[in-house]
Amino acid sequence: MLQVQGVSMRFGGLLAVADASFEVAEGSITGLIGPNGAGKTTLFAIVSGFQKPSSGQVLWRGEDITGRKPHLLARQGLSRTFQIVQPFAGLSVRENIAVGAFLRHKRRAEAIAVAERVAEQVGLTAELDKPAAALTVSGRKRVELGKALATGPRLLLLDEVLAGLNPSEVRDIVPVVRGIRDSGVTVLMIEHVMQAVMNLCDRVHVLAQGRIIANGTPAQVVANPAVVEAYLGHGAATRLAGRADA
Numbered sequence: 001m002l003q004v005q006g007v008s009m010r011f012g013g014l015l016a017v018a019d020a021s022f023e024v025a026e027g028s029i030t031g032l033i034g035p036n037g038a039g040k041t042t043l044f045a046i047v048s049g050f051q052k053p054s055s056g057q058v059l060w061r062g063e064d065i066t067g068r069k070p071h072l073l074a075r076q077g078l079s080r081t082f083q084i085v086q087p088f089a090g091l092s093v094r095e096n097i098a099v100g101a102f103l104r105h106k107r108r109a110e111a112i113a114v115a116e117r118v119a120e121q122v123g124l125t126a127e128l129d130k131p132a133a134a135l136t137v138s139g140r141k142r143v144e145l146g147k148a149l150a151t152g153p154r155l156l157l158l159d160e161v162l163a164g165l166n167p168s169e170v171r172d173i174v175p176v177v178r179g180i181r182d183s184g185v186t187v188l189m190i191e192h193v194m195q196a197v198m199n200l201c202d203r204v205h206v207l208a209q210g211r212i213i214a215n216g217t218p219a220q221v222v223a224n225p226a227v228v229e230a231y232l233g234h235g236a237a238t239r240l241a242g243r244a245d246a
C-alpha cells in the first residue's frame, strides 16, 4: 500500500535519514521504532508530506507522492497524528473531531454526525460536550486520534500516540488502535512503548542513525542483536547473552 524507496534526508551536514526503504502492507499495523534521534519523526514527516526528502521516493498505491502536500495526501486517504497534541482548547471534543470530518463533509450536521461516530470508536462519547482543554493527556490523545480518523483515512500514521500515558491508559488504548485496523484502516505507528508494539504490530521496521537496520515480527526484532545494540550500545547483545548463559 505504501512503499518508501531509498529515502534520504539531509539537514546541512547531518544525514537524518539514510537510504531508508520499507513497505506497509494494506490491513496491517506496522511499527516504526528506534532510539531517540534515529530519524523516525523525519521519516514520518516525509511520508505525510510535511517534508520533501533530499532523495528517494514515496509510493502510495503505486503512485509517486513524494513531496505532495499534506492536505492533498489527506484527500487521498493518508492522515497523521502529531506527537505533541494541540487540540483547539476552546472547542468541545465534538467540534475538535468534527474539524477532521470537514475534509469530506461540507455540511456541519454531517461533520458532527461523523465526529460522534468516531468518538464512539475512540472511547470519547461521554466527553463529547466537554471543552478539549478539560481532558487528561489520555483524553487529548484520543481527540488527536479522533480528529485524524474523522478525515476518513485508508492509512493512519500515528506519531507516538501512547507517549506520556501510564500503563493502564496504554492498556486501554491498545484495543482502540486494533479496532481502527479492524474497521479497515491500515496503521503505521512510531512508538516507544514496547508493550504496545509487541501487542499490536504485525511487522516492525527498526531505524537507527537514519538507517533501517532490521525488520520482522515484533518477536523477531527484539531478539535481533543489532536491534539490542542500537538501543543499549555496542557489545550489549553479547553482554546480555553472557549473563543469560551464566
Ligand SMILES: Nc1ncnc2c1ncn2[C@@H]1O[C@H](COP(=O)(O)OP(=O)(O)OP(=O)(O)O)[C@@H](O)[C@H]1O
Residues within 6 Å of the ligand: 011, 014, 016, 034, 035, 036, 037, 038, 039, 040, 041, 042, 043
Ligand atoms: N529540521 C531539522 N534541522 C536539523 N536537524 C534536524 C531537523 N529535524 C531533525 N533533525 C535531526 O535529525 C535527527 C533525527 O531526528 P528525528 O526527530 O527524526 O528522530 P526521532 O527518531 O524521531 O527521535 P525521537 O524518538 O527522539 O523523537 C536528529 O539528529 C535531529 O536532531
